[in-house]
Amino acid sequence: MRKDIKVDELFETILKLETIEECYDFFDDLCTINEINDMADRLTVAKLLMAKETYESIEAKTKMSSATISRVNRCLQHGNGGYKNILLKK
Numbered sequence: 754m755r756k757d758i759k760v761d762e763l764f765e766t767i768l769k770l771e772t773i774e775e776c777y778d779f780f781d782d783l784c785t786i787n788e789i790n791d792m793a794d795r796l797t798v799a800k801l802l803m804a805k806e807t808y809e810s811i812e813a814k815t816k817m818s819s820a821t822i823s824r825v826n827r828c829l830q831h832g833n834g835g836y837k838n839i840l841l842k843k
Contacts, residue, residue, distance in 0.1 A: 766779075767779075794815060794817055794821075795817075795821065795825050796836070796840075797815055798811055798815060798817055798821065798822055798825045799825050799828075799829060799836040799840060800840060801814065801815070802822070802825060802826050802829055803829065803836075803837070803840060808822050808823075
């Protein structure tokens with residue numbers, strides 16, 4: 754993603770969220786339910802891939818397409834480390 758002042762402002766705003774409830778309120782206003790669910794699904798796929806689950810197992814558990822699973826896997830293998838960084842935090 755190309756850096757952009759508007760996107761910086763969005764991310765700075767997200768970093769100000771302090772509770773799950775604030776996240777629900779903000780993202781409910783910002784995104785559609787489908788967009789939020791899609792992001793949550795991709796995060797779940799990343800967790801399962803990092804746990805060495807197979808594509809078939811992930812498809813069965815999440816009902817996500819193999820194309821989506823593959824895209825998340827490409828990000829895990831060749832992306833910026835965003836999924837790994839956040840999922841390895843305690």
